[in-house]
Amino acid sequence: MEVSRRRTLQKHLEPARPLRRCLHVVIGKQSAPVISDLKWWIKDVSLKLINYIINCSPMKNLSLCRISYSRDFLIALANCAESRRKPEFLPDKSISFFFSHGTSYPMTENTLKHISNVLKGVHKKNLMK
Amino acid sequence: MNNKFDALKDDDSGDHDQDQSSPKDSEKEKTEDEDKEQNISKKKMVVPGAGEHPLQYNYTFWYSRRTPGRPASTQSYEQNIKQIGSFASVEQFWRFYSHMIRPGDLTGHSDFHLFKEGIKPMWEDDANKMGGKWIIRLRKGLASRCWENLILAMLGEQFMVGEEICGAVVSVRFQEDIISIWNKTASDQATTARIRDTLRRVLNLPPNTIMEYKTHTDSIKYVCLLVLLFSLQPFSLSLSVNVSMFTNLTSL
Numbered sequence: 001m002e003v004s005r006r007r008t009l010q011k012h013l014e015p016a017r018p019l020r021r022c023l024h025v026v027i028g029k030q031s032a033p034v035i036s037d038l039k040w041w042i043k044d045v046s047l048k049l050i051n052y053i054i055n056c057s058p059m060k061n062l063s064l065c066r067i068s069y070s071r072d073f074l075i076a077l078a079n080c081a082e083s084r085r086k087p088e089f090l091p092d093k094s095i096s097f098f099f100s101h102g103t104s105y106p107m108t109e110n111t112l113k114h115i116s117n118v119l120k121g122v123h124k125k126n127l128m129k
Numbered sequence: 130m131n132n133k134f135d136a137l138k139d140d141d142s143g144d145h146d147q148d149q150s151s152p153k154d155s156e157k158e159k160t161e162d163e164d165k166e167q168n169i170s171k172k173k174m175v176v177p178g179a180g181e182h183p184l185q186y187n188y189t190f191w192y193s194r195r196t197p198g199r200p201a202s203t204q205s206y207e208q209n210i211k212q213i214g215s216f217a218s219v220e221q222f223w224r225f226y227s228h229m230i231r232p233g234d235l236t237g238h239s240d241f242h243l244f245k246e247g248i249k250p251m252w253e254d255d256a257n258k259m260g261g262k263w264i265i266r267l268r269k270g271l272a273s274r275c276w277e278n279l280i281l282a283m284l285g286e287q288f289m290v291g292e293e294i295c296g297a298v299v300s301v302r303f304q305e306d307i308i309s310i311w312n313k314t315a316s317d318q319a320t321t322a323r324i325r326d327t328l329r330r331v332l333n334l335p336p337n338t339i340m341e342y343k344t345h346t347d348s349i350k351y352v353c354l355l356v357l358l359f360s361l362q363p364f365s366l367s368l369s370v371n372v373s374m375f376t377n378l379t380s381l
Contacts, residue, residue, distance in 0.1 A: 066185050066286045067183060067185040068185070068285055068287065069285035070285060070287075071278065071285065074219055074281050074284065074285055077182060077219045078227070080220065082178070082220040082224075083220045083222075083224060083227065084223070084224070084227060085224055086224070086228060087224050
């Protein structure tokens with residue numbers, strides 16, 4: 001009875017917060033709830049920490065918390081296969097491009113036509129020789 | 130990725146001459162536009178693909194062009210501007226960028242805009258209305274390289290001004306090209322100074338380069354004043370033409 005009275009008194013005097021977690025691991029039937037409490041405590045603390053980092057930290061607006069890339073890094077990613085895939089829908093002709101063979105530099109339709117014409121001309125000249 | 134290239138196809142079809150359409154048609158168009166906007170808002174936000182490099186913010190490419198041969202009076206700035214698509218990762222950005230013409234190869238009165246997703250490249254947008262922009266006028270031949278360096282710095286979060294950056298614009302004009310970077314708070318001098326210095330660094334500008342900061346409220350006042358002046362001139366050209374001319378200045 002005394003124990004229960006003490007508990008009720010504490011309940012009224014202290015603000016709502018988790019009970020102090022003890023790290024004693026009791027072997028037997030009581031061990032399961034202790035481990036679950038420990039897990040809960042770890043989760044609670046980690047959530048509070050993440051919350052602090054996101055919302056309260058003075059570093060919030062600084063570059064350390066931001067995703068930043070250097071120009072060279074971004075350019076290095078330009079040639080990977082994922083970056084070179086054509087978007088699903090073709091844009092208006094005047095802003096759409098086609099890749100030239102083997103390079104990442106995009107070429108307009110007119111440029112491609114010009115190149116093909118030049119090549120044809122070269123081919124004809126070779127045939128004439 | 131969120132592609133809206135169909136809108137660009139529509140733009141070139143030349144079927145949007147509002148002068149010839151009846152009021153009912155215009156109402157229909159309005160409701161259709163509203164539906165489109167609702168659909169756009171309902172669409173899921175673009176997310177980085179698996180294994181891709183996420184960006185700090187999602188961005189949207191916009192494109193605007195003053196089509197020759199179309200009556201200028203029917204074109205408002207908002208009607209003229211078209212979304213190309215949105216992206217959330219470095220790879221998704223390159224997919225768009227690699228398939229777009231370089232600004233230096235654009236002809237006529239054209240603009241490319243790259244703004245954070247949810248911010249329209251307009252002075253009136255909530256994110257822009259208290260803001261301003263740094264403007265750099267470039268001689269012909271420099272726009273492509275400067276535009277690339279500018280947007281790479283923006284996507285890579287090189288400006289270090291928190292959430293202040295709204296977007297960037299490259300404007301191709303007859304005798305010169307203009308690049309600008311827009312920020313949220315024009316009154317924040319520390320931020321604007323930091324943007325200016327970063328801009329100098331990333332574009333490798335010579336020290337004597339003229340950089341102009343213009344608040345959007347000043348730009349609006351300037352346009353209103355010009356419209357007023359022209360409207361007071363009895364022998365001026367038709368007001369509507371002048372108004373449309375000025376509304377197209379919003380990207381400058």
